Amino acid sequence: MPKQGIHPNYREVVFLDQSNGFQFVTRSCAPAKDKITLEDGRELPLFKLETSSESHAFYTGTQKSVDSLGGRVEKFRNKFAQFRK
Known part of the structure; x- marks a missing residue:
């Protein structure tokens, strides 16, 4: 029988990018204080x-290259x- 209370709380979490509203669901141990209800009705922790x-x-391609800064x-x-x- 596995030991109880030693494993992290690994569950589905919604990650929300506050700068543009992009969100994705993945499994994580990240602590989350808030919750969000998705379009399919599931209520998940929000990080x-x-x-x-x-x-x-x-990742968006708007980063300036260091080499282009005047050599x-x-x-x-x-x-x-x-x-x-």
Whole structure:
């Protein structure tokens, strides 16, 4: 018989990106204070996020490349090239 009370509360949780309203359901142990009722009638715990893959600049393609900032990376490499092995 498995021990009781040693396992985390692993259940379905709704993650909500507060920056754009995107939400997804997955299984998680994340603590959630709020609940949300989905369109299908299920009431699940709600975990609020500041950003997700739907709003993060890296995933949306709006992130600026470091190399496009006036050649600073190339200037740094040239300056310290003598120290590279």
